[in-house]
Amino acid sequence: MQNLIKNDAVTEDAWRLIRSDEESFGAAEDVILPLAAWLALDPAARSGQAAPWLAPDADLGLLLPVLAQLPLIAIDFPAFTDGRGYSLARLLRERYGYQGELRAIGDVQRDQLAYMAQVGFTAFAIRDDRPAEAALDGLRDFSDQYQATVLQPEPLFKRRTQR
Amino acid sequence: MYKYDEVDHRLVRERVEQFRDQTRRYLAGELSEDEFRPLRLMNGLYVQRHAPMLRVAIPYGHLSSTQLRKLSHIARTYDRGYAHLTTRQNIQFNWPALERVPDILAELAEVEMHAIQTSGNCVRNTTTDAFAGVAADELIDGRAYCEIIRQWSTLHPEFAYLPRKFKIAVSGSADDRAATQVHDIGLHVVKNDAGEVGFKVIVGGGLGRTPLVGKTIREFLPTRHLLTYLDAVLRVYNRFGRRDNKYKARIKILVQALTPEAFAAKVEDEWAHLKDGPATLRDEDVAHYASFFTDPAYEPLAANPDSFTGPLASDAAFAKWVARNTRSHKQGGYRSVVLSLKKTGVPPGDITAEQMDAAADWADRFGFGELRVAHEQNLILPDVKESDLYEVWQLARQHGFATPNVGLLTDIICCPGGDFCSLANARSIPVAEAIQQKFDSLDYLFDLGDIDCNFSGCMNACGHHHIGNIGILGVDKNGEEWYQITLGGSQGNQTAIGKVIGPSFAQADVPLAFEKIMNLYVEQRLAGERFIETVRRIGLEPFKERVYAKSH
Ligand code: HEM
Ligand code: SF4
Numbered sequence: 001m002q003n004l005i006k007n008d009a010v011t012e013d014a015w016r017l018i019r020s021d022e023e024s025f026g027a028a029e030d031v032i033l034p035l036a037a038w039l040a041l042d043p044a045a046r047s048g049q050a051a052p053w054l055a056p057d058a059d060l061g062l063l064l065p066v067l068a069q070l071p072l073i074a075i076d077f078p079a080f081t082d083g084r085g086y087s088l089a090r091l092l093r094e095r096y097g098y099q100g101e102l103r104a105i106g107d108v109q110r111d112q113l114a115y116m117a118q119v120g121f122t123a124f125a126i127r128d129d130r131p132a133e134a135a136l137d138g139l140r141d142f143s144d145q146y147q148a149t150v151l152q153p154e155p156l157f158k159r160r161t162q163r
Numbered sequence: 164m165y166k167y168d169e170v171d172h173r174l175v176r177e178r179v180e181q182f183r184d185q186t187r188r189y190l191a192g193e194l195s196e197d198e199f200r201p202l203r204l205m206n207g208l209y210v211q212r213h214a215p216m217l218r219v220a221i222p223y224g225h226l227s228s229t230q231l232r233k234l235s236h237i238a239r240t241y242d243r244g245y246a247h248l249t250t251r252q253n254i255q256f257n258w259p260a261l262e263r264v265p266d267i268l269a270e271l272a273e274v275e276m277h278a279i280q281t282s283g284n285c286v287r288n289t290t291t292d293a294f295a296g297v298a299a300d301e302l303i304d305g306r307a308y309c310e311i312i313r314q315w316s317t318l319h320p321e322f323a324y325l326p327r328k329f330k331i332a333v334s335g336s337a338d339d340r341a342a343t344q345v346h347d348i349g350l351h352v353v354k355n356d357a358g359e360v361g362f363k364v365i366v367g368g369g370l371g372r373t374p375l376v377g378k379t380i381r382e383f384l385p386t387r388h389l390l391t392y393l394d395a396v397l398r399v400y401n402r403f404g405r406r407d408n409k410y411k412a413r414i415k416i417l418v419q420a421l422t423p424e425a426f427a428a429k430v431e432d433e434w435a436h437l438k439d440g441p442a443t444l445r446d447e448d449v450a451h452y453a454s455f456f457t458d459p460a461y462e463p464l465a466a467n468p469d470s471f472t473g474p475l476a477s478d479a480a481f482a483k484w485v486a487r488n489t490r491s492h493k494q495g496g497y498r499s500v501v502l503s504l505k506k507t508g509v510p511p512g513d514i515t516a517e518q519m520d521a522a523a524d525w526a527d528r529f530g531f532g533e534l535r536v537a538h539e540q541n542l543i544l545p546d547v548k549e550s551d552l553y554e555v556w557q558l559a560r561q562h563g564f565a566t567p568n569v570g571l572l573t574d575i576i577c578c579p580g581g582d583f584c585s586l587a588n589a590r591s592i593p594v595a596e597a598i599q600q601k602f603d604s605l606d607y608l609f610d611l612g613d614i615d616c617n618f619s620g621c622m623n624a625c626g627h628h629h630i631g632n633i634g635i636l637g638v639d640k641n642g643e644e645w646y647q648i649t650l651g652g653s654q655g656n657q658t659a660i661g662k663v664i665g666p667s668f669a670q671a672d673v674p675l676a677f678e679k680i681m682n683l684y685v686e687q688r689l690a691g692e693r694f695i696e697t698v699r700r701i702g703l704e705p706f707k708e709r710v711y712a713k714s715h
Contacts, residue, residue: 057402081201081284083324087401090321095436111185111202118320141181144170146314147321148441155390156170157314161447 003132005124010132032074056084070100077106086119093120093150113138120150164225165310165455167275175272182206183265207278217256218281223291223309224252224536228523233274235519241267248512252290252536253281284325286316291333292340293537297499297545299491303352305335307453315390322397326404327412344368344377344658347414361385367418370624374660375415378423390442395434459531464496471549484556484567500544502564507599510592511577512540521562539576572614573599576627580620587620589637589644594673601674614694630654632695634661646673651698664707676710683709
């Protein structure tokens with residue numbers, strides 16, 4: 001899947017997304033695994049990197065002990081109208097201080113990107129049948145926002161009265 | 164009134180451009196019907212029986228004369244010369260062309276208006292008492308907080324895709340006129356014993372298929388914590404609200420499933436992390452928003468000038484109108500005028516472009532250029548001198564705005580029903596009209612006194628039938644339109660869900676059932692007892708007996 005937006009550009013994807021436990025993968029591959037599979041993995045048995053992807057109802061508590069070492073966490077959007085992933089992203093960034101790549105996967109399209117970026121996503125795996133190039137514009141839909149967000153922790157009302 | 168600054172303007176313009184592009188992609192086949200639907204709903208665009216319907220936000224019911232003129236211009240240019248005021252203080256256009264909606268939005272943006280989040284599964288327009296800032300019984304003017312909530316909820320990145328729609332109402336008066344107990348969140352602005360201002364927080368109220376009165380989850384929330392607490396409630400809902408069944412997706416179902424206590428505890432846990440964070444309001448922040456809601460330049464006037472009391476004594480029709488369609492004002496010598504949109508023969512809440520222009524002119528000429536939309540679907544001139552009332556009444560009469568029925572049986576809250584809405588079981592407008600015709604004697608109506616009559620065309624309850632003292636619900640019986648009657652519902656401080664009196668009625672029999680109910684009330688009432696009080700005292704049984712008695 002080469003439909004990834006990262007650092008404001010469409011980029012090559014070094015990671016392979018493994019959707020189901022049945023799918024096989026090589027020991028040297030960098031893979032994003034279902035959370036349970038990732039938890040069960042023996043890192044000593046492989047040379048490639050491994051990262052988990054989270055369903056929208058995932059229990060973040062399982063990740064907390066190893067959060068600082070994780071290079072990547074993906075959050076799945078089974079449908080673009082499912083908004084739970086936005087709260088998970090914010091919790092990972094704001095409450096648990098996660099610093100690595102946070103990637104949106106699943107039904108990810110242009111019109112979600114502005115909001116996703118604000119809540120802390122840094123990479124967007126655009127749905128295969130949609131051109132990532134066109135989706136890039138979605139990141140530029142809004143030049144500001146009212147709320148305190150991961151990208152701009154100072155809400156607009158504070159910036160207003162400080163002027 | 165709140166005035167946009169450069170950022171507010173920019174964000175609304177950017178939303179217009181975003182929507183223009185979404186519409187373009189939809190029309191070009193780049194977005195499917197299913198993908199476009201949530202995007203257009205989030206911008207107030209429904210696709211209805213005849214045409215798209217565009218719902219425009221009137222934040223907490225506040226409207227300037229300039230904005231109202233723009234709405235009349237839109238009604239003339241893009242629609243059929245009229246619009247419809249809704250029970251959530253918004254305005255709807257019933258016939259715009261999809262392709263032209265972006266242009267309508269661009270025109271609205273010029274006057275600081277938009278359709279952002281007037282529909283869809285997101286935080287909707289915040290509503291409040293239509294008399295906020297002018298009511299004689301107001302404890303605290305909550306409008307600064309309404310604007311703070313409006314901005315917080317607008318394009319909130321975390322809460323754009325909630326399980327279901329989310330509605331917040333604020334009340335600052337002794338008498339709750341904002342139906343706060345039937346909202347997802349109801350906020351009462353209150354003072355604690357130390358004189359500190361805060362909010363009582365009620366969650367999980369709502370009508371629809373599962374009508375529920377909200378539960379208080381916090382007795383006192385200091386105002387500075389408003390936004391962090393709202394973030395906590397919304398986050399709990401966003402994460403744990405049901406998404407598998409849209410009829411069980413409102414927050415009320417989550418609150419009920421967890422119990423209000425357990426829900427409150429979950430919110431407190433979440434809030435413990437957010438409390439005192441960056442979104443905490445400082446005094447200067449609140450002061451900034453409050454500065455937009457200061458009193459206009461009222462003249463110091465004596466109450467009851469001769470120019471008011473004279474016509475009041477000599478003109479009985481004027482006196483009737485004053486009694487029903489004006490309200491006491493915190494400022495001596497002024498009153499608020501309710502322009503009734505409940506004239507018999509006109510769908511409740513419908514307003515023509517001519518009426519909009521006329522009302523805008525009166526707001527400028529007799530007031531301070533401001534108007535309000537009431538959730539009872541009427542338009543309000545908040546500040547009129549008593550000495551001008553006689554003239555305002557005459558003008559209002561010429562424009563079909565002066566039916567003296569505010570709060571009376573014929574001031575029916577009514578959804579668009581089967582004439583416009585594809586979800587309807589039955590039409591509502593012709594039945595509302597038949598009731599209005601049955602009760603066309605003003606003297607009789609006045610004698611019946613305060614009665615809230617609410618009408619919905621299906622169980623989605625857009626017309627709030629559950630909280631009508633007398634409610635009507637359209638039901639489908641083998642493809643025919645039937646009507647169920649409920650009694651005992653009420654809004655405000657004693658919010659209650661009405662109870663069905665028995666089997667439903669055919670369309671032609673509804674006015675007769677109403678007549679029987681009113682006759683019984685007149686026979687049974689104690690001196691000075693209002694309809695709802697009689698219903699509460701004697702219960703439903705006598706009404707059932709009367710209505711369903713076999714006639715010989
Ligand atoms: C004509 C097209 C309309 C459609 C298709 C429509 C659809 C709906 C639906 C499906 C619901 C139930 C949502 C739920 O229970 O979660 C609802 C609720 C509601 N609608 Fe409408 N509606 C329409 C017009 C209106 C109008 C004109 C008004 C105002 C007069 C209105 C006011 C409301 C209100 C206040 C509720 C909330 C009831 C509650 O608290 O659950 N709607 N609408
Ligand atoms: S109550 Fe039903 S019929 Fe009336 S507007 Fe709402 S969805 Fe339509």
